[in-house]
Amino acid sequence: MTGGVLAMVLVYLASAVIFVPLAKRLGLGAVLGxxxxxxxxxxxxxxxxxxxxxxxxxxxxxxxxxxxFLVGLELRPALLWQLRRPIFGLGGAQVVGTAAAVAGxxxxxxxxxxAAVAVGLIFSASSTAIVLATLSERGLxxxxxxxxxxxxxxxxxxxxxxxxxxxxxxxxxxxEPVAAAAATGEAGRPAWLSALFVLGAVAGVIAIGRLxxxxxxxxxxxxxxxxxxxxxxxxxxxxxxxxxxxxxLSAALGTFLAGVVLADSEYRHELETDLExxxxxxxxxxxxxxxxxxxxxxxxxxxxxxxAIVLATMAGKLAVIYVLGRLFGLDRPAxxxxxxxxxxxxxxxxxxxxxxxxxxxxxxxxxxxxxAAVALSMALTPLVFILLxxxxxxxxxxxxxxxxQDEVLDDGTPVxxxxxxxxxxxxxxxxxxxxxxxxxxxLDPEMVDVVRRLGVKVYYGDASRVDxxxxxxxxxxxxxxxxxxxxxxxxxxxxxxxxxxxxxxxxARCRDRLHYWELRKLGCIRVxxxxxxxxxxxxxxxxxxxxxxxxxxHRLARRxxxxxxxxxxxxxxxxxxxxxxxxxxxxxxxxERLMRDEDPRVYQDRDAAWDNEELRADxxxxxxxxxxxxxxx
Amino acid sequence: MRRVLVLFAHPVxxxxxxxxxxxxxIRDLEGVTIHDLYEAYPTLGIDVAxxxxxxxxxxxxxFQHPFYWYSTPAILKEWQDLVLxxxxxxxxxxxxxxxxxxxxxxxxxxxATAYRRDGYNRFTVRELIAPYEQTAHLCGMRFxxxxxxxxxxxxxxxxxxxxxxxxxxxxxEALRDERIDLDRAERAQNLADELDDLFHAxxxx
Numbered sequence: 125m126t127g128g129v130l131a132m133v134l135v136y137l138a139s140a141v142i143f144v145p146l147a148k149r150l151g152l153g154a155v156l157g158x159x160x161x162x163x164x165x166x167x168x169x170x171x172x173x174x175x176x177x178x179x180x181x182x183x184x185x186x187x188x189x190x191x192x193f194l195v196g197l198e199l200r201p202a203l204l205w206q207l208r209r210p211i212f213g214l215g216g217a218q219v220v221g222t223a224a225a226v227a228g229x230x231x232x233x234x235x236x237x238x239a240a241v242a243v244g245l246i247f248s249a250s251s252t253a254i255v256l257a258t259l260s261e262r263g264l265x266x267x268x269x270x271x272x273x274x275x276x277x278x279x280x281x282x283x284x285x286x287x288x289x290x291x292x293x294x295x296x297x298x299x300e301p302v303a304a305a306a307a308t309g310e311a312g313r314p315a316w317l318s319a320l321f322v323l324g325a326v327a328g329v330i331a332i333g334r335l336x337x338x339x340x341x342x343x344x345x346x347x348x349x350x351x352x353x354x355x356x357x358x359x360x361x362x363x364x365x366x367x368x369x370x371x372x373l374s375a376a377l378g379t380f381l382a383g384v385v386l387a388d389s390e391y392r393h394e395l396e397t398d399l400e401x402x403x404x405x406x407x408x409x410x411x412x413x414x415x416x417x418x419x420x421x422x423x424x425x426x427x428x429x430x431x432a433i434v435l436a437t438m439a440g441k442l443a444v445i446y447v448l449g450r451l452f453g454l455d456r457p458a459x460x461x462x463x464x465x466x467x468x469x470x471x472x473x474x475x476x477x478x479x480x481x482x483x484x485x486x487x488x489x490x491x492x493x494x495x496a497a498v499a500l501s502m503a504l505t506p507l508v509f510i511l512l513x514x515x516x517x518x519x520x521x522x523x524x525x526x527x528x529q530d531e532v533l534d535d536g537t538p539v540x541x542x543x544x545x546x547x548x549x550x551x552x553x554x555x556x557x558x559x560x561x562x563x564x565x566x567l568d569p570e571m572v573d574v575v576r577r578l579g580v581k582v583y584y585g586d587a588s589r590v591d592x593x594x595x596x597x598x599x600x601x602x603x604x605x606x607x608x609x610x611x612x613x614x615x616x617x618x619x620x621x622x623x624x625x626x627x628x629x630x631x632a633r634c635r636d637r638l639h640y641w642e643l644r645k646l647g648c649i650r651v652x653x654x655x656x657x658x659x660x661x662x663x664x665x666x667x668x669x670x671x672x673x674x675x676x677x678h679r680l681a682r683r684x685x686x687x688x689x690x691x692x693x694x695x696x697x698x699x700x701x702x703x704x705x706x707x708x709x710x711x712x713x714x715x716e717r718l719m720r721d722e723d724p725r726v727y728q729d730r731d732a733a734w735d736n737e738e739l740r741a742d743x744x745x746x747x748x749x750x751x752x753x754x755x756x757x
Numbered sequence: 758m759r760r761v762l763v764l765f766a767h768p769v770x771x772x773x774x775x776x777x778x779x780x781x782x783i784r785d786l787e788g789v790t791i792h793d794l795y796e797a798y799p800t801l802g803i804d805v806a807x808x809x810x811x812x813x814x815x816x817x818x819x820f821q822h823p824f825y826w827y828s829t830p831a832i833l834k835e836w837q838d839l840v841l842x843x844x845x846x847x848x849x850x851x852x853x854x855x856x857x858x859x860x861x862x863x864x865x866x867x868x869a870t871a872y873r874r875d876g877y878n879r880f881t882v883r884e885l886i887a888p889y890e891q892t893a894h895l896c897g898m899r900f901x902x903x904x905x906x907x908x909x910x911x912x913x914x915x916x917x918x919x920x921x922x923x924x925x926x927x928x929x930e931a932l933r934d935e936r937i938d939l940d941r942a943e944r945a946q947n948l949a950d951e952l953d954d955l956f957h958a959x960x961x962x
Contacts, residue, residue, distance in 0.1 A: 675768055675795035 156506030162415020181413040187406025189379040196383020215279020222248040238294040239486040251470035269461025281377040321371040333385030357398040433497040442467040464512040468501040537561040542587035548607030588616040606632035641696040762815035766822040775864040782922040821862040855897035862904040869907040902945035
């Protein structure tokens, strides 16, 4: 028994360890890696896992509520309120629109209307797990399209409740009352009672978040047992998921709500760090189990039918969502992202397809190809994302169409700053505080808007584009500050500025030593390692905290820094040669010797020597007849 | 009771023999504020408003420092340059320091005999710190003779240094309690040598 469990864990973990890094390396993303791992260990390739795959899916599905809890933690209530329009408007329209389109198409193909409606509803949902994981993996979650996708997914989770309620009404045969009551708790309950249950559950979640969690964590903090924090964090999520299950609400929705409630709490960070590994592992497991469950036997027997279902559904959903995105005023890349992201059919379809059979809406024979199609569409999603990112987005992200690059007025400012994040802001503020006009370029639309609201003139635009550099007045400026955080972007900007405006002095931010040497070689007059300043300050403070006098700590650190900067320049010439490490080691020894020379003892003797008669050569030569002797004891 | 502010400047106090002990002698005195300038401003970025506030809150200013090249360590010069503002300390409307008392407490490397006309330093300490005297005069302050501990690098005998420590403590206490004859203190050469003559007769008795 233990051996069996261990063997299974071994298979799952090994497949993840092998395939995920491989997929990442190939630029395919971790989600696809997990799915491929699942296919590999599944019954159709290696046959290492069999029927228990379904149980694993059910278990691993718990990763979704954990993920939404974490998403909720990032989202303060006020922020959620701002999203109400995309959630209910766009989300609602998406569910109704997609369901209608799919149901319509199914009816045209001769499916009875009740089954068609059920399939429409089932196919309207997308995969929260795959989409959110992929979006955040690719850094798209915070974009307009990412936010819209998230809103729609959230509504889909809400929509699960009414869909469950509607299912019994679609039954083709009147089910025996007992069976129906057993099949769904919903059916036996009057609507008003269900509504009451739902309200009660939501109130319960908020109460848990507000009243229970804080005292519990305070108590645990006083006991100081690290694991109990982790256990408590899991307990919160499990308890809420269970509570939601009791009233037939989506567990993910409940945990998301709890996350939002706790977004302001002081334990937010604690919860995040505790749950993050569980989310990662469970989701990975979930993706693997989806991959393992793809029924290649059925697909091989009915390739045309299943292929047609997958392609038609995904194309149909894509079209509907794209049109809705347009109606709801999303910009072009956001629309495309939304449509591509949500085109697949979600994991919830597995549950609903089983439910539909129980409710006698359709037969198992009818459902089987649909199940295969759902799994396939999910497996295709990472590929769809790659398609989107490589071929679609570059074409639709005609930046001028999305957000016109701002018209930059060359009003003769002496300084141009590229990048107005944490680094550039500091530089800009110091210059502005000294009333030096600066022209600022940044590519983050949100940042541009926020900073503008603070009254700082920031232009939206890509500083690596030569036409924008012209517009920003590089001909007349004296100094160009490169403060972007992306290494390659910084290099590109420096190259362009050097090439087109050779008179400009460039001060640049760099990532590390290699980047430093690269930028120096390109001709920047000064290059600053982005974390050097704060680390330097922290070093000084550390000396002070262990008892050095403040002035001494500063003097020693300054001396060290001068040496470090000189060394960095010199080592640049040795980088890549055999002698580099020997050189680097020698310089470190040198720095130590330097610190020894700066020993306060030495300093003292040296700086007082002018007034120390015994150290004065002329006195010693004279014999110092009249000098009184003060004997050191 | 006068409030005493010790403006202390030593770039390497950790190696100082005399100044550390002198500071220790007065650290616990009530009504005496010790302001360690190098510790407060390690990058010499002096907070002028805070310094002026401190000056207003006190009546006696002691510049305690080792004697570097016949003057003070660098930070005290910077302090003077920035804190003693026109219109505040001197010049038009610059009356904030009027009537306050100031003197220097100095440790020298050389012996007392070096600070004589015939010594190798050719001037007395009092003569060498003329800029401080004139600064005090310009700001309307009373300038007392310096408290000088000579041959600081050799003063390691406990008896010797103990006596000077005690003298420093007695001087600061007496200044605080207004038991010092200020006229005599202004005329003296080295307060450390003439301490007993400075106390008001009735108090000494």
